[in-house]
Amino acid sequence: MNLILCEPGELGAEGIVTLTGVRAQHVRTVLRVRPGDRVRVGVIDGPKGRGEVIAIEDDAVVLACALDDPAPDPPAVDLLLALPRPKVLRRLWAQLAALGVGRIMLTNADRVERNYFDTHVLDEATYRPLLIEGLQQAGDTRLPRVSIHRQFRPLVEDELGPLPDGERRLVAHPGASSVLTLAGTSGHRPVLLAIGPEGGWNAFELELLGRHGFTTIGLGSRTLRTDTACVALLALLHEALCRDEGAAPPG
């Protein structure tokens, strides 16, 4: 936990917040704070700063927060993900938030098992704490927005629609050409990355995505598990966006 995240409503007058439960335990037993110490604090979707420990009780730690750093920029990447197995998705939530994604759209696809939609891993009460865990690991405050789509075609045709100017859409498909095509994402915000089910998108899905502005990318000759592919592609995409920005001439 590299950043203690609070809900916006938790901060009282003059930035006082009382941590309880897991966060209090972490501050007391892992960070081993004493009154007067300062810890990194942030507000979900809001600013970051420092919290000074003003009291330590049995199951509570009271902080006086000065949140002087503005909210981080929202992540430049959105994710359209064919719903993975519940076990895989459970592992993914924190990792996705840690890597930074603006939106997580979970969708049905031909090779998604229908019963995957019945899992409690799709309940906000389950995934929200996992997303927050990832943000606290990475030191970010921007909570990914999650939506669940049981029908792929209306999602692509009606909700996404034609590619808006200035955006970029990529679809990962095993065996497709390398990720070198990630170059040239400069200035495109957000980038929407689509990752298919374990068995891949079917021909209809790929064609539909192609007609809605998605360029196909791959990861070389290796076929990766969904969770590995998500982390690998998000890392590559963030790095490509940074590289493009670094390479762009000033002004």
Added chain:
Amino acid sequence: MNLILCEPGELGAEGIVTLTGVRAQHVRTVLRVRPGDRVRVGVIDGPKGRGEVIAIEDDAVVLACALDDPAPDPPAVDLLLALPRPKVLRRLWAQLAALGVGRIMLTNADRVERNYFDTHVLDEATYRPLLIEGLQQAGDTRLPRVSIHRQFRPLVEDELGPLPDGERRLVAHPGASSVLTLAGTSGHRPVLLAIGPEGGWNAFELELLGRHGFTTIGLGSRTLRTDTACVALLALLHEALCRDEGAAPPG
């Protein structure tokens, strides 16, 4: 399972192999083969090819294999990893093999808990099947070589020693400059990537690695969990190596 892997000793005369257990079950119930069908087959650390189904029995599938594709090149990246928590390491084995690493050196470090060394996740009987699972996912045959080092300093000073000509060494450290320094790895084989414990390397360890030719790299401002960092950095490194090769002038 995109490739069925066999032990070298399993292949009999004329390439006949009898699959049992998990592999037979996969071929029968997931691939749903019939006699005459062909499946992708490989030999651990050896060639790949096709296996024709010549018999299906209750708990066995007999294949006649023609292994015409040479063994894949060994991965260009080796990993020096501070021993992570057993739960994290268990998740990592298959992912590391799927991404492709030549060697996995697991080491002690100041911020590694001593009891992490007592786990059965470090037993070859536990990790070898997980590595093979990752190879079967990715379609590779090159089994990573694993070694366990309870003392960091002798590992770096005596076993690794000075940086050999033509190799490259990188150490990941949170908050260090970006991975842009991955550029210029062209022609360096292998690249040895060192990834520290959750709390990071300590100053002595970083200094020791620096004196033995390791260049510090980071992943931007985000601090990632060990498993996320491993996958992200290996993906970036493989892509940088491909990019360099693609960019290098012929001859």
